Amino acid sequence: MENRIWFLYAKKLTGEATDVETRELNELLSSRPELYDELAALETVWATPSEISTPSDSDFNQLAAKIQSQGYDFEWPVQEAEEPVATAATPVRWLRRPATWIAAAAAAAAIITAVWFSHAPAVHMLEEPTMAKANQVSTRPGSRSKVVLPDGTQVWLNADSKLTYGNDFGVSSRDVTLSGEAYFDVKPNKEVPFYIHTSKIKIKVTGTVFNVRAYPNETRSETSLLHGKVEVTLNSSPDKTYFLKPSDKLVVTDDGGINQTTAAVAANAMQKQNRVAPAVQIPVMKQLVVKPDETFPVETAWVNNTLAFADESFREVADKMERWYGIEIVFAHQQLEKMRFTGRFENETVAQALEAMQLASPFKYTINGNSVVIFKTTK
Known part of the structure; x- marks a missing residue:
């Protein structure tokens, strides 16, 4: 094969x-x-x-x-x-x-190696990795990286992500901290479980394949399981554990993402009592979906060099496009952020992607270097 x-x-x-x-x-x-x-x-x-x-x-x-x-x-x-x-x-x-x-692949099991992929329209060039120190690997917007940890675990880092781990990794513990998005293929080891710590959740595995999306500036995090099993606990509710089976997707949203008014009222009431309102995190279990004409779900499409989104707001799509292309997208009219799109792009430039999206919903855009402005159409 x-x-x-x-x-x-x-x-x-x-x-x-x-x-x-x-x-x-x-x-x-x-x-x-x-x-x-x-x-x-x-x-x-x-x-x-x-x-x-x-x-x-x-x-x-x-x-x-x-x-x-x-x-x-x-x-x-x-x-x-x-x-x-x-x-x-x-x-x-x-x-x-x-x-x-x-031989090089065999040596990679003992050290961290990283290969960068820039999202040029046609050719993805190799670049030198950015490592702030021996136990930290990061990617910049517009790039991806593959990392092989000392225990043999393989990690694919999406754009604008960071992975760190302690000096004792693989010896007495296998703990990593993730900021951003990563696809994990964890080396099995029941005696030393693998833990992933993010700003919202903690994930425990012994050997499996899954994707984690946990960007600190986003209101939700996602854990998508492809093979094996994982255990997820919320940082705000460490006494509750959620067990995922293959094709499960756990979405954790700040304030539930369903009733911001109620959350604001509760926060104001606590402020009057000189108390700090705790973060409200609502977990929702969903299922990964693969359409008949597709080969992988939207959640892991980026690993296969595909920018994908399914029924997502323009703001959510713009967040993905900013990291994918290494650009900045500004909405001249805020109501445009609520428009929803479904699509997949591989080698398209940002202009080609936006032009395709215009066929689904009307809007205009301008591109000036790395800056993109989205605005309403005029009659």
Whole structure:
């Protein structure tokens, strides 16, 4: 299966993949997200200028030549210009990862490694990671990072996120603190549970795959479970534990997100009594949804290089777009923030994404550098 992923990804890079092959690639990658760091390296090689190929070569063959010129031991399916599709009688040589990459992957289990992905329209370039210290890894807006912790746990950090852990991680404890969003594939260890601490919740696992969204400036946090099981407790109610099973999604919202007026009245009453109103957090259990024409839920689409949202307000969508593209979005008219959208974008620029959204609801926008202004249409 892995060989097939490499082959399909190469065809996607060169623009030679069919719609059927693209759908097949998305399906395969949904079960193998750990390959994104190596696939990004393939993109880097493709983006590097080369004098090896000739103008008559197909883009696919030019990519193969670039790979070989870099000294990597890859074997590509033979692809002739006259007969681009291999027949049953045609011998096919699948690509192989070089031994040096396998060795590097083994070494990653003992140290933190991070590979950055910038959200350019077409090519995601490798960048140097930002590490404030040995036990902290952070991503900036417009970038993602894959992290391998000392115990072998794999973590994908979404844009504008930070992951920290103590010096004793993996020895007597496995505690991490998350600010932002991350996708976890936790190494099983029943004797030393894995704990994730956020500003609103604490999650306990022994070995599973799940996604956590916990940006400090957002009013809600989400825990979405794909495999295994997790236990979630609210920081405001540590005596209550919520047990998630696969496809469960726990949403914790400040003030419940349902009756702000009631919450304000209660807060004012407590202020009159010179008391501090405690944060009200309301947990709601939901189900992850995957539509027939999709391969992964909205909650984990970002791991598969897709910006996705389902029936979300324009303000919520704008928050995602700001981190995804590394931009700032300002609404000239506040009522526009309440407009709701559903959509998925992969390689689209911010302008292309906004233009697609305009087809669903009328609005106008201007782009000046990294600043986007949304305003009402005029009759």
